[in-house]
Amino acid sequence: MTAWTIRDFHSQDVEGILSLWQSLRENDVEPVYDLSEVLASCEKDHAVVAVQGEQIVGAAVGRAAHDQGWIVFLATLPAFRGRGIGTLLLSAVENRMAAHGLNKLSALMPETETRVEAFTNRGFVIKKNLRYFERHIPVQRAELGALEDLGGRILPRDLWDRVAGMSAEKELLERRLVMPLAESELAEEFGVVPPRAVVLFGPPGTGKTTFAKAIASRLEWPFVEVFPSRLAGEPGGLAGALRQTFLEIAELEHAVVFIDEVEEIASQRSGEPPSPMQGVTNELLKIIPAFRDQPGRLLVCATNFIRSLDSAFLRHGRFDYVIPIGLPDEQARSAMWNRFIPAQVLEQIDVVTLVAASGGFSPADIEFAARSASQRALEKALFDDVAPASGAPAVPRGPVTADYLETIAETKATVSDAVAADFLEDIAALART
Template sequence: MAGWQVRDYSVDDLEAVVRVEAESGTSDASPLFRLSDAVAALQSLDPAVVAIADEVMVGAAVSRVEGDKAWILRICMLPSWRGQGLGSALLSALERRLFDDGVRTVYAVLPGDETGAVALRNRGFATRSGLVFFEKHASVTPQAISLLTAIGAELPAKGLWSRVAGMEREKRFIERRLVLPLAHPELAAQHGVELPRAVMLFGPPGTGKSTFAHAVAGRLGWPFLELFPARLAAEYGLATGLSRRFDEIARLEHVLVFIDEVEEVAGERSGADATAVGVVNELLKAIVRFRARDGRLLVCATNSVTTLDSAFLRHGRFDYVVPIGPPDREARAALWESYLARSGAEADVAALAAASEGFTPADIAHAARTVSQAMFEQSYDTGTRVEPTTADYLEAIRCTQATVSSAMAEEFAHQTENFARL
């Protein structure tokens, strides 16, 4: 006689089902349906069954019904109960529920080595060979479109990440610590990785902090929303505006929120007037609420972390405090190669990288655009295409004021040593 009892799911079983599901997986491949899909089906009371042994849940099978068709979203069981026919028993009970409700076809898609695959075969489910599974996820639900438009959010292009030239060290850190966990949350959870909720980027002006924020949103396929303190202050008053905007953000499933020059709203409270203190307090409370939800990331940027209120950078508010400094020689060379490739020009990249020491990505972009504009004008005037030379680029570099002075570079190094949290 089986050591379990199979019964219909009840609303009090939700937490136990999630617990069993967390221990059930046998495949490294991600499931077709996310855990959130299964939870939504359970909350909607779509047909589901559970197995109980000694008053402990040991297995569950969850479905979602669409007309006369149904999808099996989960077949899960505790590891110690595998190989005893429990999966087949769960499926048998679930099939009866579905067919009694008028379902005519039941589908299941899962890796061949996943929990439940053997049970599906034993229950007579046929496999379809020669099929290729395609998927594409919408980055935002139709219900959120009007809200995104109302609050000024945008959907950045996915190719932004690949167009961030140079800065490979910073790119690798952001890719591994921010993008990967957020793009693969269930795998991260299996390894006990807490998803990042907020990150502070600091460094001299023009080093690419805003570009990185846009690129991360594009990489994740999430809406990008930049908060402009001056605009919020004009509409509602700054403290009230921040509170209202974060309440609106809470209604979105996914979003990357960016606040540039965050010291404007998070400056040192000591000696500040009551209004400024209230703004900082409101932002700190908003960050706490923001961190309570999955599927979102707050990116703040500042030119100098020393201008921020000390409470702002405490552990528990920002997961990482990341220095984004001026590119080194290798990164400058990569930036120059990128601009030369776009224009089809040829020049001594090593010479350009050496001559542009202290240049930010914005400085290099300015110098490159200066040369491109000059060549365009000469080509128009002469009627013949004029190609730039290394000397043209070196002259543009000489005429461009580097953003990062030696004093700024020294201060950035000091802040990196004392404030970076990687």
Template sequence: MSRTDLKDVPAATEAATTPAVRPAMQPWNVRDFHPDDLDQLIGVWQDSRIDGVHPVYSLAEIIDACSNGVAVVAVTEGRVVGAAACKIQDDRAWMVMLAQAREWREQGLGSALLAGIEGRLTSQRVRRISALLPASETRIHAFRNSEYRVEEDLHYFERTIPLQPQEIGPLSQLGGRLLPHGLWNALAGMQREKTLIEQRLILPLARTELAKSLGVTPPRSVVLFGPPGTGKTTFAKVVASRLDWPFVEVFPSRLASDPQGLAGALRQVFLDIGRLEHAVVFIDEVEEIAAARTGEASSLQGVTNELLKIIPAFREKEGRILICATNFIRSLDKAFLRHGRFDYVIPIGPPDHTARSAIWNRYIPPAISPQIDLLALAEASERFSPADIEFAARKASQQALEHAVQATGADPEEPALTTAAYLQAIDGTRATVTEAVVKDFYEDIDRIARI
């Protein structure tokens, strides 16, 4: 962005009488903005925009400045042909709009609008006017002609608040939250899964317009499956973190005690979620409420039926995604995984050798990491889940702490944490994922996965 910054506002009489700004024979009249001018003002703003250039201020901010700040319009023959608006903060005014109809450009109208704004700001004790313009903006002559100074050494930063004020209450009632940035980079290893989720989920949801132009429909619901402890919940959270969407986890066990029953409570939760503009909705261990139905009637079958109704309705609205996770995908009802309910069924398996090395490195203190044989630890921890590796690493650190406190006369230069100490901790840790579980997982990938 280029910056047109900061000038002391001249006296009202100067602004009103300077011949260079307002010749006597100009065909327009600059007056205060009236609410009846709004439709024409919007038309002028749209006419003044440059194709492909994102405006610094939104139309909503411009309308707010017209209503609560200072705004003027230029009128000729009863038609609005130009407008300027600013919002006031302490002794500074920020120009949020300076627009002219195309046929009135390069005729001094912009300078006249600025003069009209300046004259009105003097009585409000404003001393400086600032403006931010897109770097590609070509219509900057009005500011230069009005003696605005360009500050080249400034940078403009902008961030859109991801949560609207009206969403705060519903999100709080749902127990949802905005997750911190950086969770994606903090997820060590698991590169295959990260690439798959980046390409299938995050990219189409973050670049919706581009995706649609290429015929890609952004996903609305997915299933993550795999052995326990492999990071399915973490992946759901990093999706929310990357998209900057609220994360809402639905706990069926907590809903079971609701007076309207689990099915009714589940229905109400999703109705409440519908009040959010964006959301990543997560249901862990979904097999508890979507298990294969039998011929016998039961309360859980009613819950499964309700969930099967909820998902199509959830999918109708953009800006949301449902992520269900399961350790036992074979136990899910066949209708639950049917095409049209879930876009993808993604396997999240135990980390491979490279991923295990990265995960180990995350839990080893940086000061001793160069002395640790990560490849040996990765080799020894085959079938370890990320949670297993974290447990073994913390176990080694705890044992080193106890040894350091209890030992007397030990060489202070001798490191307490060594490769051998970590290997010993690995030997004392039982892998969550058994060989049988791994075998079933790869069979499930062949039979059920949809990526």
């Protein structure tokens, strides 16, 4: 039998690495690092292979940063185990990393891997009582430049949890949008096609933008907001700039794309001769089907005036759901007041009275009234504060119920009764949930 030799990894060895990877999985050993990570380290870091003739029979892959090194992958084909190949592969890859001046070389092994002699032979010591934590980062390094050019960003991971109240809307969005996208393989097993586009409609200030951002946060996908008003000044005009923007978005692996006040570019087409904006609407109607063909992304359009949207824009096949986002009910208003009232005075505030007094308020109205009450209390403390009487019990400094009731009375509700009534009619006529 021809003797095996150890040499550096060559680009044509990828198929051999894949065979080694598969051999581990066939023996119920799930490698710690993904195949893509192993192959990337083969090309960019340090890798050696054991070769018999033309066959790759073993490989070791290492990665070094500063004085710390990691063994990313070590495997030999089953027929070649027990011959000391693993030990020599470890020695060879360690020699390749020596120039980094390593102080420590570590390796993570699956619990199901029982063949650890190669590591112990090289002086590795098994560490007890350690736990391995892992989290996948949603955006790859290569995507960051494209995301920055688009003005997109990664949002904080807790936005979904910070949406106060609106539990009915949150549950609907969780079931219809988030879960099929987050659990796409399971959804496919049940015959569910993950959504690609959705319209959120409702009166101003009800939280449509907040929900769009919260969905991106919940999915851990980049959030890209498209601003038609900014694109209008591009040399190719709004239609051309819109087309180019979506071509650039296609370069991202995942994205939640948000267009607010979409009625500005998708209003009813009418009139002779056609208005310049009709060309923009036509372009958007072409963009959406192409966007839908790309997995791992979601288009969220928001509008305060759904009646003004072009009828072709809302038809089945373009948008999976048309979801109403209305005014908060009592439970939601209570959650919002509890969020906006400072914690140190919350127990002294009659939240039930505030909930009753703020009926018909949007989330934006409630936040404005709460902030105004805090400002009012601060000004009183700075300019009108009177020292408490001797012996009087100490009370927390901050707004009181009267401050909130005063600001509620002074806050004009964003949504009038007429707009609220129209919204209910729009739900009956246009909503698809």
